[in-house]
Amino acid sequence: MKLKKLAKIRAFTLVEMMIAIAIAFTILGVTLTSSIALEKSFNSVDNYFATHMQQIRIVDYLARDVRRGFSVTSSLDKQTVTVKIPRYIIQAADSDATPSTIGTPRSPRLAISSGDYNINYGTATNQISTVLYQISGSSILRTEDGVVTTIASSTDNLIPETVDVELANTEYTTTAITFKPISVADRNGTVVYSTAYLRNRRRSL
Numbered sequence: 001m002k003l004k005k006l007a008k009i010r011a012f013t014l015v016e017m018m019i020a021i022a023i024a025f026t027i028l029g030v031t032l033t034s035s036i037a038l039e040k041s042f043n044s045v046d047n048y049f050a051t052h053m054q055q056i057r058i059v060d061y062l063a064r065d066v067r068r069g070f071s072v073t074s075s076l077d078k079q080t081v082t083v084k085i086p087r088y089i090i091q092a093a094d095s096d097a098t099p100s101t102i103g104t105p106r107s108p109r110l111a112i113s114s115g116d117y118n119i120n121y122g123t124a125t126n127q128i129s130t131v132l133y134q135i136s137g138s139s140i141l142r143t144e145d146g147v148v149t150t151i152a153s154s155t156d157n158l159i160p161e162t163v164d165v166e167l168a169n170t171e172y173t174t175t176a177i178t179f180k181p182i183s184v185a186d187r188n189g190t191v192v193y194s195t196a197y198l199r200n201r202r203r204s205l
Contacts, residue, residue: 020180044183054152086121
């Protein structure tokens, strides 16, 4: 009768176990570090494009109001903008309102003053709206006749800088809006420029 030989049981030595554990921890560390770096990168990109969309929204709102406006006034720090806009539609509280004209467009008329050609839609106080753009905390607010609308909100102030320029035959504003990305401290690469002409304001040639 022959006895079967038992198979030899093999195992890792202590040195081999230590090397395997070290390699596993290295791979895990690299994977974890890469995941964190990718997450930060995705967050930075998402923040950048979300804030950039807010820049475009500010430019759209401001350019629309400037094109409709009679005048644009910027504060000394160039971060508060006031636009005077005619009320194109006759409202019940207007001094020139009658039952048949309420809700109808107000007729424009040409006014010449000191060589300036302006298109007026009424000069009474209740026929002109005042629109104010200003920074409040981390938001940019648009206020029209006491009604406040939040145009943009960000973890860092979107800073608009508006300059009113008069040429020989027209008037326009240039606006630059910047923000500070969460990935870098430099905001110079985030500038969005806009130029809007006051359609109601023309000067003699």
